[in-house]
Amino acid sequence: MPSVLTALLAVGGAAAVAIVFVEIVHRIIKRLGRRSTLAADMARKIHRPFLAAVTLVAVQQAIRVWAGEFPGRAGLVHVLVLLVIAAFAWLVGAILLVLEDMALAKWRTDVPDNLRRRRIKTQVVMLRRVTVAIIVVLAGGVMLMTFPDIRALGASVLASAGLISVVAALAAQSTLGNVFxxxxxxxxxAIRVDDVVVVEQEWGRIEEITLTYVVVQIWDDRRLILPTSYFTTKPFQNWTRTSSAVLGTAEIDVDWATPVEPLRSELQRICEQSDLWNGKVCVLQVTGATDGRIRLRALVSAADAAALWDLRCLVRESLVAWIWEHQKAALPRMRAEVEQADRSRPFVDGHHGPGPESEAARVFSGGADGDARGAVFGGPVPVASESKD
Structure with a gap:
């Protein structure tokens, strides 16, 4: 009984000392956090794993030193070793996550020119996921190696590692492809978090990138989930890879009689009065003239894709309203010429109906060139079979 009581007191005292020590360190770091964001973040996120790791180490050492032999001692010590390994893995992971959060806080993306910041954010987020996976795998491996039977099987496991790796690679080919x-x-x-992309005929923003899939937030708040291998094997549009500024068009059809220069002046006025325009491109051009109409294309620029969409709609709406108010003659109209038919007049060369066909109306026949073309595209010429006697 005295030895058991001594062991319990030793374990309780070691745990109490560990808790007091951790609380003192926590208060010191918390006080430093008033002047340092890093210290404040560490005080919030490292307190629990640090407390668990230090307390478990103190209890384990107390049992090893003060507790004598008792039933289940080896099993209890082994369990404490496993808990210590898990606690230290938790602590290391928390420290790394704090450092990664500090990097993300330093390179914020909610600024106008955030190209480099978005690239760093994407890389840090991917490194965070890889870091957590590596820590979990290493901690699990170290915990398994504490079992004597598993250590004895190490040689046979290494001997069959080649075959197992081949089988695993074949079984997880798609998953490993997405990871890489x-x-x-x-x-x-190629893509970063917050990039604006057009993928699968959908316009959206890269919301999240993981090791196996990418989440695209579509403009209407739907989510498009794609495997990461999609962006390495199929073409897609990235509107913000080098810069967030983009160009866009607004097209309208008007009559041929429309004076274009007043519309150019009106477009310039619309852009200058709008805070959506970034002050770079504001051009009105005639890009088509068919079917009695001309097509006007207003080319404008904005700081990002969202502003560009609103600016295009504003330009189109304003130009239509201005044309309706000031240039109603410019509205598209249909022209037709009505002529009474005179059946007494011959159609061609004094004859009713089509006249003699000219060789100039043929492509694949008539003349040496036409016959040669026809032979190329006409296929083999069937040969008549000989009649029997």
Whole structure:
């Protein structure tokens, strides 16, 4: 009984000392957090894993030193070793996450010129996921190696590692392909978080990039989930890869009689009065003239895709309203010429109906060139079979 009581007191005292020590360190870091954002973040996120790790180490050492032999001692010590490994993995992971959060806070993306910041954010987020996976795998491996039977099987496991790796690679070919594609996307700058893309005929924003899939927030708040390998194997549009500024058009059809110069002046006035325009491109051009109409294309620019959409709609609406108010003659109209038919007049060369056909009306026959073309596209010429006697 005295030895058991001594062991319990030793374990309780060690745990109490560990808790007091952790609380003192926590208060010091918390006080430093008044002047340092890093210290404040560490005080919030590292307190619990640090407390668990230090307390478990103190209890384990107290049992090893003060507790004598008792039934289940080896099993209890082994469990404490496993808990210590898990607690330290938790602590290391929390520290790394704090450092990554500090990097994300330093490179914020809610600024006008955020191209480099979005690239760093994408890489840090991908590294965070890889870091957590590596820590979990290493901690699990170290915990398994504490079992004597598993250590004895190490040689046979290494001997069969080649065959197992081949089987695993074949079984998880698609998953591994997505994982490597995710790492490639993180460091190749093909896409970044907050990039504006057009994918699968949908316009949206890259909301999240993981090791296996990419989440695209579509303009109407739907979510398009695509495997990461999609962005390494199929073409897509990235509107903000080098700059967030983009160009867009607004097209309207008007009559041929429309004076274009007043419309150019009106477009310039519309752009200058709108805060959506970035002050770079404001051009009105005639891009088509068919069927009695001309097509006007207003080319404008904006700081980002969202502002561009609103600016295009504003330009189109304002030009239509201005034309209706000031140039109603410019509205599209249909022209037709009505002529009474005179059946007594011959159609062609004094004859009713079509006249003699000219060789100039043929492409694949008539003349040496036409016959040669016809032979190329006409296929083999059937040969008549000989009649029997």
């Amino acid at each position: 594609a995710g790492l490639q996307l993180a460091f190749s700058d």
